[in-house]
Amino acid sequence: MSAQQNTGSANTGTPLVEMRDISISFGGIKAVDHVSIDLHPGEVVGLLGHNGAGKSTLIKCLSGAYQADAGEIFINGERAEIRNPRDARAHNIETIYQTLALADNLDAASNLFLGRELLNTWGMVDDDAMEAETRKIMGRLNPNFRKFNEPVSALSGGQRQSVAIARAVYFNAKILIMDEPTAALGPHETQMVAELIQELKRQGLGIFLIEHDIHAVMQLCDRAVVMKNGARIGTVNVDEVTDDDILGMIIMGKKPEKAY
Amino acid sequence: MTQALPPVTPQTRRGLFEHLQIDSRLLGMVGAFAVICLAFQLWTGFRAVGGGNPLAWLTGGRFLIPQNIFNIANQTVSVAIMATGMVFVIVTRHIDLSVGSILAVCSAVMGILQVWVLPQLMGLGIGNPAIAPIAIFAGLLTGTLIGALNGWLVGYQRIPAFIVTLGGLLIWRNVGWYITSGQTQGPLDANFLLFGGAGGTLYPTASWIAGLLATALAVWALFRGRANKARHGFPVKPLWAEGVIAGFVATAILGFVAIVNAYQVPPGRLTREFAARGETMPEGYSIGYGLPISVLVLVVVAFVMTVIARRMRLGRYIFATGGNPDAAELSGINTRLLTVKVFALMGFLCGLSAIVAQARLQNHANDIGTLDELRVIAAAVIGGTALSGGIGTIYGAILGAVIMQALQSGMAMVGVDSPFQNIVVGIVLALAVWIDIQYRKRKGARA
Ligand SMILES: Nc1ncnc2c1ncn2[C@@H]1O[C@H](COP(=O)(O)OP(=O)(O)OP(=O)(O)O)[C@@H](O)[C@H]1O
Ligand SMILES: [Mg+2]
Numbered sequence: 001m002s003a004q005q006n007t008g009s010a011n012t013g014t015p016l017v018e019m020r021d022i023s024i025s026f027g028g029i030k031a032v033d034h035v036s037i038d039l040h041p042g043e044v045v046g047l048l049g050h051n052g053a054g055k056s057t058l059i060k061c062l063s064g065a066y067q068a069d070a071g072e073i074f075i076n077g078e079r080a081e082i083r084n085p086r087d088a089r090a091h092n093i094e095t096i097y098q099t100l101a102l103a104d105n106l107d108a109a110s111n112l113f114l115g116r117e118l119l120n121t122w123g124m125v126d127d128d129a130m131e132a133e134t135r136k137i138m139g140r141l142n143p144n145f146r147k148f149n150e151p152v153s154a155l156s157g158g159q160r161q162s163v164a165i166a167r168a169v170y171f172n173a174k175i176l177i178m179d180e181p182t183a184a185l186g187p188h189e190t191q192m193v194a195e196l197i198q199e200l201k202r203q204g205l206g207i208f209l210i211e212h213d214i215h216a217v218m219q220l221c222d223r224a225v226v227m228k229n230g231a232r233i234g235t236v237n238v239d240e241v242t243d244d245d246i247l248g249m250i251i252m253g254k255k256p257e258k259a260y
Numbered sequence: 261m262t263q264a265l266p267p268v269t270p271q272t273r274r275g276l277f278e279h280l281q282i283d284s285r286l287l288g289m290v291g292a293f294a295v296i297c298l299a300f301q302l303w304t305g306f307r308a309v310g311g312g313n314p315l316a317w318l319t320g321g322r323f324l325i326p327q328n329i330f331n332i333a334n335q336t337v338s339v340a341i342m343a344t345g346m347v348f349v350i351v352t353r354h355i356d357l358s359v360g361s362i363l364a365v366c367s368a369v370m371g372i373l374q375v376w377v378l379p380q381l382m383g384l385g386i387g388n389p390a391i392a393p394i395a396i397f398a399g400l401l402t403g404t405l406i407g408a409l410n411g412w413l414v415g416y417q418r419i420p421a422f423i424v425t426l427g428g429l430l431i432w433r434n435v436g437w438y439i440t441s442g443q444t445q446g447p448l449d450a451n452f453l454l455f456g457g458a459g460g461t462l463y464p465t466a467s468w469i470a471g472l473l474a475t476a477l478a479v480w481a482l483f484r485g486r487a488n489k490a491r492h493g494f495p496v497k498p499l500w501a502e503g504v505i506a507g508f509v510a511t512a513i514l515g516f517v518a519i520v521n522a523y524q525v526p527p528g529r530l531t532r533e534f535a536a537r538g539e540t541m542p543e544g545y546s547i548g549y550g551l552p553i554s555v556l557v558l559v560v561v562a563f564v565m566t567v568i569a570r571r572m573r574l575g576r577y578i579f580a581t582g583g584n585p586d587a588a589e590l591s592g593i594n595t596r597l598l599t600v601k602v603f604a605l606m607g608f609l610c611g612l613s614a615i616v617a618q619a620r621l622q623n624h625a626n627d628i629g630t631l632d633e634l635r636v637i638a639a640a641v642i643g644g645t646a647l648s649g650g651i652g653t654i655y656g657a658i659l660g661a662v663i664m665q666a667l668q669s670g671m672a673m674v675g676v677d678s679p680f681q682n683i684v685v686g687i688v689l690a691l692a693v694w695i696d697i698q699y700r701k702r703k704g705a706r707a
Binding site: 065084085086089095097100101102103104105106110111114115116117119123124125128129131132151 | 488489491492493494567570571572573575576577579580581582583584586587588589590591592593594650651
């Protein structure tokens with residue numbers, strides 16, 4: 001597999017996502033500086049880098065939260081204009097934000113279906129049906145979850161996280177963006193998320209995973225992209241490098257031979 | 261499907277109110293309202309009876325008599341209608357200081373249409389049945405457009421709502437003044453006056469029918485909700501609890517109907533009405549007022565606004581945006597357009613309030629609705645709407661308006677000086693918010 005240049009492991013077809021030459025700046029700061037990344041079906045691509053490297057900003061251009069100043073996005077080889085989160089959802093892109101992005105005053109079901117409520121025959125919001133669906137998916141993702149009738153402000157960090165994950169998974173995403181999905185989780189829940197990622201990967205989703213834990217990246221990702229100060233240092237196939245290679249890229253911006 | 265669901269919390273011994281699952285904030289407000297009513301009843305009774313025993317005060321009081329309850333209901337309608345809209349505005353973390361002024365300009369538009377433009381300029385003539393509908397449509401349209409403009413300035417131009425509507429407070433009343441050249445507009449169209457409380461009521465028979473229909477609808481909604489929950493295998497209240505709540509609702513609705521039916525139309529007015537129809541009034545004839553049309557308007561507004569808040573996407577998005585604007589935006593909600601809708605709805609309700617207020621006063625004067633912005637905000641806040649956004653209920657705002665009106669009427673009745681009345685209302689406002697904050701702290705929810 002090392003023979004294949006410039007594409008991921010075993011991925012020769014049209015990429016699911018291709019972000020080309022993306023740049024975005026805030027005031028004078030170049031948060032993302034001419035970065036190109038791609039993602040194939042059934043692939044997990046890790047995004048690494050120190051705090052403020054521009055990881056979240058880059059993927060927010062894909063999720064529609066920000067609009068890039070320059071660059072192009074291709075979905076399944078076709079040019080995609082993603083101007084807002086609605087556009088991203090229309091391309092089956094789902095995002096778990098670092099900040100979780102939940103409405104604290106609403107319950108789990110209302111958050112899960114926010115913007116895509118189930119309606120009854122009269123066009124009214126059907127809370128009972130949404131709660132039933134929420135109970136089903138939570139039964140799968142987090143069987144200990146009980147607080148269905150309380151605002152999510154009453155939930156623990158991990159419970160909130162599971163609501164955010166359930167929301168991304170429920171709507172049959174093809175492209176999943178996870179921005180530090182395990183940041184608030186205990187070891188057991190972290191393991192559950194890891195298994196979920198592997199399961200979704202088997203189902204053929206493409207996943208961008210922003211993650212600070214190198215071991216998790218080595219375990220879960222096919223490729224890893226390292227960013228520093230808004231620029232892409234390099235991309236590596238995870239099974240061709242060691243932890244230390246990646247750490248060197250993150251900390252010193254040193255690009256190993258196998259990177260491209 | 262049921263077996264896939266996580267097990268439901270086991271039944272433990274619970275208190276009566278937990279079984280009923282009534283919002284304890286609602287209970288608190290109803291309790292406060294009851295205390296206010298009782299206090300004024302005893303106070304006025306003490307005045308009337310003098311010394312003696314409290315039971316005599318209770319029966320001799322003048323506060324809880326049909327006439328006074330009828331009047332309080334009518335005086336509350338205008339502020340209560342706007343307060344329901346203010347709930348949405350405040351829930352989305354905005355404020356609208358211009359509602360009193362929007363009411364005034366809507367009233368000016370409707371006034372001049374009824375008095376001059378339609379009957380004289382357009383030549384429809386006084387008493388033409390088209391006048392009231394056209395005036396009402398124009399008033400509602402005016403309010404909606406001004407509200408939409410406010411919403412556009414706030415949502416799309418990112419000017420803080422406080423500033424936009426502070427400007428509106430100065431602008432719109434004076435636009436109204438300009439339209440009418442500062443002159444009081446009257447007399448109003450006869451059909452229009454039907455919205456003015458005592459000027460238009462259903463009389464007893466139709467009131468009973470309306471009351472029974474409303475009761476039937478409420479009970480049906482209660483049990484339909486229960487059936488829906490049961491269908492999904494969710495826990496439901498015990499049947500007796502559902503019955504108790506239905507009983508309360510029925511008593512409240514039908515009790516109110518009985519009270520307004522008991523308030524008799526003065527004989528002088530009846531004689532005039534019979535004379536106007538070319539008949540003579542039978543000897544000893546009397547009839548109760550029944551439900552005022554203005555109160556029915558409020559009931560419909562309350563129903564529709566509650567449905568929007570709890571059963572429609574619009575309401576869900578309003579609350580989500582108030583809880584976390586970024587999350588709402590990231591969930592694909594167009595929060596800018598939502599802001600326009602919320603303010604436009606507020607403006608529409610100002611127009612509706614203008615109809616009721618103008619008809620009750622029987623003319624348009626330029627000072628109509630002065631200081632209403634403060635009453636409306638106070639009603640919403642007393643009713644539990646959090647200025648930090650995301651929290652509020654329609655019924656709470658209406659109860660807040662009723663409580664304020666009851667306080668003011670009661671104080672006027674027992675002769676509290678008007679500066680002191682304002683001091684009391686101010687204290688009540690601060691106290692209500694303080695209690696609300698304590699309550700939320702105890703419940704552990706974030707304020
Ligand atoms: N909305 C914004 N306005 C101004 N500057 C921003 C904004 N969002 C991000 N930045 C800046 O852009 C740079 C990249 O931020 P970003 O959030 O993408 O970092 P990150 O790689 O996700 O870091 P972390 O690991 O801490 O989450 C930082 O310097 C940050 O201060
Ligand atoms: Mg980040």
